[in-house]
Amino acid sequence: MASNANGNIKGKVVVITGASSGLGEATARQLSADGASVVLGARRVDRLNALAGELTARGGKAFAMATDVTRRDEVKHLVDAAVQKFGCIDVMINNAGLMPQSLLERLKIDEWDRMIDVNIKGVLYGIAAALPHMKLQKSGHVINVSSVAGHKVRPGGTVYSATKHAVRVISEGLRQEVKPYNIRTTIISPGAVDTELPDTITDPDVAVAMRKFYDDVAIPADSFARAVVFAMSQPDDVDVNEILFRPTRQEF
Secondary structure (H helix, E strand, C coil), X not given: CCCCCCCCCCCCEEEEXXXXXXXXXXXXXXXXXCCCEEEEEECCHHHXXXXXXXXXXXXXXXXXXXXXXXXXXHHHHHHHHHHHHHCCCCXXXXXXXXXXXXXXXXXXXXXXXXXXXXXXXXHHHHHHHHHHHHHHXXXXXXXXXCCHHHCCCCCCCXXXXXXXXXXXXXXXXXXXXXXXXXXXXXXXXXXXXXXXXXXXXXXXXHHHHHHHHHHHHCECCHHHHHHHHHHHHCCCCCCCCEEEECCCCCCC
């Protein structure tokens, strides 16, 4: 059921990275139900195509494109395709992310590099792809996904927290720079939400603890989708800059 009350979502063109599961998938479903045209990017093409087909079958406007956010050309191609197909890009949701947490002493350096590539550079590439179009339009909305870990750090989460702190810094810098172009910016920082993120943890000790934590307290991914709807639904002169939310039971 559509949740949009004031019509500020219907007809919007929204590009979502990491759209094949979790937060991105839930957001695509919600925004499509509210009348947005959704452009879906992720690496798992079969799941993307299934989601786009499902939304189209329900009367929505959606298409999918294989996108690895660590490749700037692929992110640019995704955004350019959205503009070519629908005429503009109203909202860029930089959602793709990884969370292979581990203690620093385990020296999982390949995982550190991957998190930096996806969680930081992927966001920057999304901004780089969307910003030229939004500047020309003199309108747009960039939504970047951080985390409670972007506000707090705990043992085992050092590099992940660093990447999510970086997302907040990048977003705030962007907010200040785009004032001349009427572009809005929002950081959404979820706590434990039911996604595949814990499945990316290879450190066995951290993985067991995190899986138990998520099993105990995680809330559904549509909680994130509602946060996106709230930020997008505001009148154009209202810029919701950050939303931090957790399960009610989450302590930290």
